[in-house]
Structure formats: structure tokens, C-alpha cells
Amino acid sequence: MSTRNEQFLDRLLQLAALLGDDTERELGRLGLTRSRAHVLWSIAGDGPKPQHALAGELGVTPRAITGIVDALAADGHAERRAHPSDRRAVLVALTPSGERMMQTMQRDHAQLADALVEGVPAEDREALDRGLASVIARLQELIEAAS
Template sequence: MHNVATSVSSAALLAKVWQLSLLLVSDMDRGLAQRGITKARANVLTTLQAAGQAPMQSFLADQLGVTRRNVTGLLDSLERDGFVRRIPHESDRRAMTVHLTATGEAFAQSMMREAGEMAEHLFASIDELDRAAFALMLDTTIERFGQLTHHMPNGACR
């Protein structure tokens, strides 16, 4: 793939990125719906798993980019369904730490395992040199998009 010599316009590249993002989101939505969980709740579980410790609710709100009230509602439903439990913080009476239950941990691990399997299937036929080039292009594109959208009023695509 790295020996392809063709010209592709910037608009065509963006269209391909857009198409890929739509496919990824659609597949994720379908998988989460089959599991009976929302994207927001799945984000909480994977964020908790990645934290590696029991963070405070305020940390989760910051990591997820949502209000503390919103994270409280998400945790209420996750706690009700047995995925998390909240425990008062040891030194701050007003704060709660959030812990994955065994059910929540198993759920988060299965989501991550399935994502890893998808990645292996998706990129199996791509050699290491092309993977490295693709990763570099994605990093550059992500960084550039972040720069553009932070400096343009109403985002770059509006």
C-alpha cells in the first residue's frame, strides 16, 4: 500500500475519514444496543476501567466532559444495574469514589476484548510499515483538526 502513487484531493480525504467515522459509530452503536447499554454508560465503564483505581465522581465528570449532575445520573443507573458502586471518600465526606463491581469489570473487559478483536481483523492484512504510516497520518490529522476547531468559530464543519 505504501507504494501507491496517486493524487487524492483534500475533500476526498475528508470524505473518506467521514465515511470511516460513520461506519465506526454505527458499528459501536449496534454493538452497544445488542448489549442493552448506552454510549454514555459504556464511556463511564471504560473510563473507570482505564483509571485503574476508584476515582471520585468529579474526576469522572471531568474525564467524560459532562456536568457533575449528568455523571450522577449515569452512575445512578449503572449502580442500579449492578455495574458500579459508590463509596464515601476516606478523607472528604462530601465526595464519593466509584468502583466497578465484578459485573462492571467483566462488562468493560468484554467490550475492550471485542474492540481488540475487531482491530486485529481490521488491520490484519496491513504490514507494519503501512500501519506506522497510517498511525502517523491519523495523529497528524487529529492534531490538525483539534487546532482548526479550537480556533474557528462554531467549529470547522459549520
């Protein structure tokens, strides 16, 4: 028989799996992988970036980020541009197609957020948010301590 804490962890794992499966399905519908979507989100949020910065964010090798950016460029969602102040650097930027893709992903993200929160009684939402924030912070602490 599992403890209450184990049951809580099992629910979190089930939630993570469901969100992961839904993410994969929706990204697949859009013709994207997680890595490609991550690059698009990053550029949309912060503006054009050098490939080495994107590689660091994703925790991948320079060779891997080159392949991801090549794929996004082939799909018309991203392009490489000359860096305005460093002749050796190249920036990755969204194209108009990439901007439209981001609008779609942001819309879908907001719709899912609304649909999920609708299922939580209004009086429980703040407590749920605080609880999840605490669990995330604690997990980050445990990961850092184990590194």
C-alpha cells in the same frame, strides 16, 4: 468535482460514521450507551473516581452524571463508595459485574483492532498510523483555535 483533499475528508467522515454505527450497535448489544461505556472505561483505566471528575471527562452536568452512575448502579456495573480521605466525597467504582463487562469490551476492542489492521498491507501500517495521528493532531489544533 471534489478535490483530493475533499475526497480524503469524505473517507474520514465515512470511517467515523461506520465506527460510530458499529459502536452503537455493539454497546446496545451489551445494554450500554456511549456515556455509560465511557464511565466504565474511565474507571477501569484510572480506578475509582468522584462523580465531578467523571462529569468533567464526559463534558456533562453533575445532574447528568448522577443519572449515568445511577443507571450503571442499577445494572450492577458500578457502585458508589465512600472516599477514603474526604468524608464529603463519593467515589464511583466498578463492581465485579462491571469488571466482567470491561473484560468483554476490552476483548471486543482488541478483536476489532486486529480485524481492521488485517485489512491494511503490513508495509502501509506505520504510514497509516502516522497519517492518522497527524490528522487528529491538526483537527485538535483547529478546534482549539476556533474555541
